[in-house]
Amino acid sequence: EVQLVQSGAEVKKPGESLKIACKDSGYSFSNYWIAWVRQMPGKGLEWLGIIYPGDSDTRYSPSFQGQVTISADKSINTAYLQWSSLKASDTAMYYCAKSKSSWVNDAFDIWGQGTMVTVSS
């Protein structure tokens, strides 16, 4: 069964850096898009960006461009979301999700369990 397993919850201080991970246990990691989605407490889903591990083609939501960095290491079937300087407003649950196909316009049928990031002084 294909599944995405995300790294554990994080508690950080403002200004600190962070990199969270999303590991794909299935095959053909390189041939599907992996998206990152934010959900602030009590709020809706927000799309941060997406990466195609096969060639590292990465696209960001304009709202998050420059705020986060998405990357992937296809040798270990893992995608990453990182921050260089966290803010309290980054406190949220972050999900990774895998596309149904290699098309960037496809739906996301496999989701990770989520990584809760808490930023507080």
Added chain:
Amino acid sequence: QSALTQPASVSGSPGQSITISCTGTSSDVGGYNYVSWYQQHPGKAPKLMIYEVSNRPSGVSSRFSGSKSGNTASLTISWLQAEDEADYYCSSYTSSSTPVVFGGGTKLTVL
């Protein structure tokens, strides 16, 4: 403000049918047949319920159906059950700089 507009809440009684709308523009919902719907129960990850406007993934109940007319997509749940109570989000491919947009979400209450 979300790119796609959904009602904040809908409700229905067990056995009834409800419809959730998702309104976009000709650059997203109206221009492409790549509308998806996700169900999210509290504390859980989203689950894909409908893709490409009206297709159900394997394992999703036939009580869930999708459609589209112009710039508005719809999710209909027939024969409502208590387990359907959840948040529902629509999503669409878009020709803007970002290929994916979400709706703001709709909370479904089963009375």
